[in-house]
Amino acid sequence: MDIKIPNHVAIIMDGNGRWAQERGLSRSDGHLAGVNNLEKLAEYIFDRGVKVLSIFAFSTENFKRSKEEVDFLMKLFIKFFKTKFKNLKKKNIKIVFSKKESGLPEEVEKAIKKMEKETENNTAGIFNICVNYGGHSEIVDVAKKISESVLEGKIKVNEIDEKTIEQNLYQTLPPIDLLIRTSGEYRISNFMLWQLAYAEMYFPKTYFPAFDEKEFDKALEAYSHRDRRFGGIKK
């Protein structure tokens, strides 16, 4: 069977902590290994012909973790956004962020703005990083933005349709074709609820730091065997 390449892939990068624990390492070591894996994997995914890649880096709920872990992750993001992804930039990939307007440390926000600015005119693909992101919070924010437009007279209530919602999400992206959640958990954990409506789901047991190019190829193979119907009838 021919391998089908999904247009938009999303990854819930889970299992960093358990990967580290199994090796007698700290959770921080697990996050570091996860980030290093992501840099290589993202490049590979675009090389395979995927046009849009969304990743879940930090959820609105992840602030419930210990201060030590949250602080470590924020520092890691700053370093990571500043120094990594040079090759993605060279490959003409645009980097965007899906996030709540506030809540992240100032320095993380600065690194994010810089990265978005540097890549805003790139056209070969889109790398969407979800940080301080929650599917519920995104829908609440959409409701607020549309309500404001109604109050300002920019749109009438009966003109609101699915396109209006899409245009007011944190990023306007094509629908997700393939969702991968690593680590053997079978849940969405508040990730991209609107965009996942008709996504194919793939749940490998592998922890994210070990989810490499070969593992991604297995996901593509599984995706190629799926029969997508979108509510229609099998052909």
Ligand code: IPE
């Ligand atoms: C995913 O790995 C990374 C983040 C949520 C930031 P976890 O840290 O959730 O790893 P496990 O699930 O505890 O193994």
Ligand code: IPE
């Ligand atoms: C989801 O993983 C969030 C990220 C991968 C960033 P979690 O580890 O936070 O999810 P739960 O708590 O197991 O559902």
Ligand code: MG
């Ligand atoms: Mg987890």
